[in-house]
Amino acid sequence: MGKVLSLANLAIARYISLTPAVRTLMLLQVVALLLNLCGAFEPPKTLRNVPLDRSDVGRTGLSPEPTCGQYLAPSILPGAGLGMYSGVEIEEDDPVSYGDICIPLIDLKLHVGNDDNDFYNPFAAYVWQASALGMIDLNLSKDVSAFCMGINSIANCHLPLKHAYQTKPEYDPQVLRHRHASVGSFTPYFNLTSFAARPIPSGSEIFKSYGNYWFETRSDTFGQQFPLSTSYKEASNLLEKLFVSMKLTSSLSASLYDEVVLSIKELLPSRTMNAFPNTVPHAILGAHESLAAVHQTLVIRDLEWLRLNGRCLDHIRPGTSTLENVGHGAFATRDLSSGTIVSASPVHHIERAFTQMYEVRYDEAAKKHVPDKSKIVAYQLLLNYCFGHNESTVLVCPYGNGVNYINHVREHANVKVRWAQDFPAHQDDVLHQATPEDLFNSTAEPKFVLEYIALRDIVAGEEIFLDYGESWDAAWNAHSLSYEPFGGATSAERYRDAFWVNENHGDMPLRTRQEQIVDPYPDNWVLRVHPWVLQHHIKYGYLSGNYDWQESDRTPLRDDFGLPCQILERHENGTIPHKYTILADTTSVDWFETDSVAISQVPRSALTWLNAPGTMDFHLPNAFRQPIGLSDEMMPTQWRNLLAK
Numbered sequence: 001m002g003k004v005l006s007l008a009n010l011a012i013a014r015y016i017s018l019t020p021a022v023r024t025l026m027l028l029q030v031v032a033l034l035l036n037l038c039g040a041f042e043p044p045k046t047l048r049n050v051p052l053d054r055s056d057v058g059r060t061g062l063s064p065e066p067t068c069g070q071y072l073a074p075s076i077l078p079g080a081g082l083g084m085y086s087g088v089e090i091e092e093d094d095p096v097s098y099g100d101i102c103i104p105l106i107d108l109k110l111h112v113g114n115d116d117n118d119f120y121n122p123f124a125a126y127v128w129q130a131s132a133l134g135m136i137d138l139n140l141s142k143d144v145s146a147f148c149m150g151i152n153s154i155a156n157c158h159l160p161l162k163h164a165y166q167t168k169p170e171y172d173p174q175v176l177r178h179r180h181a182s183v184g185s186f187t188p189y190f191n192l193t194s195f196a197a198r199p200i201p202s203g204s205e206i207f208k209s210y211g212n213y214w215f216e217t218r219s220d221t222f223g224q225q226f227p228l229s230t231s232y233k234e235a236s237n238l239l240e241k242l243f244v245s246m247k248l249t250s251s252l253s254a255s256l257y258d259e260v261v262l263s264i265k266e267l268l269p270s271r272t273m274n275a276f277p278n279t280v281p282h283a284i285l286g287a288h289e290s291l292a293a294v295h296q297t298l299v300i301r302d303l304e305w306l307r308l309n310g311r312c313l314d315h316i317r318p319g320t321s322t323l324e325n326v327g328h329g330a331f332a333t334r335d336l337s338s339g340t341i342v343s344a345s346p347v348h349h350i351e352r353a354f355t356q357m358y359e360v361r362y363d364e365a366a367k368k369h370v371p372d373k374s375k376i377v378a379y380q381l382l383l384n385y386c387f388g389h390n391e392s393t394v395l396v397c398p399y400g401n402g403v404n405y406i407n408h409v410r411e412h413a414n415v416k417v418r419w420a421q422d423f424p425a426h427q428d429d430v431l432h433q434a435t436p437e438d439l440f441n442s443t444a445e446p447k448f449v450l451e452y453i454a455l456r457d458i459v460a461g462e463e464i465f466l467d468y469g470e471s472w473d474a475a476w477n478a479h480s481l482s483y484e485p486f487g488g489a490t491s492a493e494r495y496r497d498a499f500w501v502n503e504n505h506g507d508m509p510l511r512t513r514q515e516q517i518v519d520p521y522p523d524n525w526v527l528r529v530h531p532w533v534l535q536h537h538i539k540y541g542y543l544s545g546n547y548d549w550q551e552s553d554r555t556p557l558r559d560d561f562g563l564p565c566q567i568l569e570r571h572e573n574g575t576i577p578h579k580y581t582i583l584a585d586t587t588s589v590d591w592f593e594t595d596s597v598a599i600s601q602v603p604r605s606a607l608t609w610l611n612a613p614g615t616m617d618f619h620l621p622n623a624f625r626q627p628i629g630l631s632d633e634m635m636p637t638q639w640r641n642l643l644a645k
């Protein structure tokens with residue numbers, strides 16, 4: 001409130017020295033400012049949980065064939081690289097894009113970071129918090145980020161204009177454990193669909209919201225005066241007060257507008273000032289409609305320009321692959337003649353070592369996990385989605401729409417990849433000059449773009465296949481011939497996906513600790529009690545409510561996965577589902593004096609199964625890992641840094 005009062009004093013001092021006309025405006029803006037600063041702003045929108053209508057999958061808000069409904073082209077925002085554009089009008093709440101495929105990046109700080117945890121993570125600006133997307137993996141450090149390739153990696157953020165919101169990716173239960181060599185080699189998370197948060201005109205760049213934090217933590221790039229969401233709200237409220245209440249719509253000259261804006265400049269945070277529109281017509285539109293409407297007019301490109309300068313992104317869509325046991329694949333949305341650019345994707349260039357995962361031990365003295373960097377025990381799943389070459393440490397990882405769904409069949413390949421041609425975002429000179437050291441030492445943005453070219457005519461609905469190359473084929477054949485289920489067939493047979501059980505048998509009565517001695521649950525399950533149960537037990541001495549992990553599904557809340565627990569007693573007093581007495585493990589709760597506590601009358605809905613740390617398929621140490629082959633012709637000579645070794 002002190003801030004408000006000092007602003008008000010300043011306002012009064014200035015007010016006395018001004019002309020009557022400007023004084024009136026000043027008074028209004030100060031009132032508006034006070035209203036603004038005293039009022040509570042809406043909290044940022046959290047992910048909306050809209051049930052996914054399967055009939056929408058494969059249909060974006062995009063155009064009917066044969067017109068392209070979505071483009072990759074240079075962003076309208078200066079310095080923002082490439083962006084995603086809509087080629088058609090999209091109505092509010094219609095799907096904006098085909099569903100993204102998501103890959104968990106696990107414990108990067110541990111495996112790639114050093115003691116100070118300052119390491120360059122090329123994905124940092126592209127990933128989402130995995131648990132917020134329901135990608136729950138109880139790993140060592142809860143450090144899991146979701147790399148969702150497609151709109152979630154390509155679309156830029158423009159705070160006043162949020163076009164799309166996403167739900168959560170679909171989840172494929174893990175059932176291949178004892179059946180197939182491809183277990184753990186592809187992601188279970190797919191079809192993360194985005195929907196229109198507002199109507200999107202054709203030609204518009206599509207923006208997602210990364211949240212204010214993303215900008216606040218990048219002040220080196222954006223400066224301290226970059227407007228945040230609240231700045232736009234403040235500016236918008238002031239404009240409304242000035243223009244709507246005063247009915248100044250057509251009478252205000254550009255010079256008086258400038259004068260008004262200048263006169264209030266000292267009184268408002270500079271972020272708010274920078275959120276004001278530059279012209280009177282935009283100020284009027286902002287006042288009468290919204291600042292989003294103003295910015296919408298500024299982010300539209302001509303469709304013909306997009307067609308000539310962009311690359312179509314909706315020629316392919318995801319679906320269940322026609323190949324068995326390989327998960328999902330990409331399918332043509334329309335007939336594509338031979339030579340068509342089926343899709344284009346920017347790539348992250350990374351060092352192969354970035355995907356290495358090491359043996360980890362717990363250091364009692366340091367009270368943290370530490371990796372032994374001499375012992376590689378696994379590779380990130382990401383490796384399977386990147387392109388690489390046996391003679392190089394460079395990997396290029398595409399993040400375009402749908403391209404990461406493309407599977408391999410040598411003899412039926414209907415697309416090939418090439419470095420983009422006549423596309424300024426692809427820096428061909430850098431490709432042919434930069435050494436691996438140059439690439440890894442620079443923290444610059446993605447520099448290269450891949451194009452996927454139709455090798456023959458492709459008909460709508462056909463699955464798209466790429467030839468991943470000879471090395472990939474050899475690696476897969478060797479892996480599948482020698483594959484044995486991890487831990488032996490019996491152990492693999494006993495594996496059951498905990499998320500699948502929650503989803504399909506969420507109400508099943510739970511066996512007590514005693515009963516489990518003769519009839520145990522699968523080794524990979526851990527039982528968790530809802531985080532609020534302990535707090536309510538302590539605070540009130542009884543429990544109330546259901547403690548649903550989440551309203552619409554049973555995945556846990558964001559990153560609080562509750563407490564491990566055991567069932568001591570099942571109360572079979574006629575109510576179904578039963579209630580339980582549990583023993584909650586409180587060793588991780590600093591403020592709680594004992595290591596465990598018995599809690600009774602716990603409802604079934606407060607208890608959920610999670611997969612034990614490190615037991616999801618993509619953690620399997622014998623899961624297949626091999627990058628897609630970058631052909632000899634595409635491999636820049638100076639990248640072949642393993643040739644002599």
Ligand SMILES: C[S@@+](CC[C@H](N)C(=O)[O-])C[C@H]1O[C@@H](n2cnc3c(N)ncnc32)[C@H](O)[C@@H]1O
Binds near residue numbers: 385
């Ligand atoms: C770029 S991803 C392709 C999309 C993947 N099918 C999915 O559902 O996420 C590459 C991975 O797909 C699987 N894959 C693709 N083609 C395959 C094939 N012909 N045989 C076996 N696995 C294949 C392998 O796990 C490979 O590492």
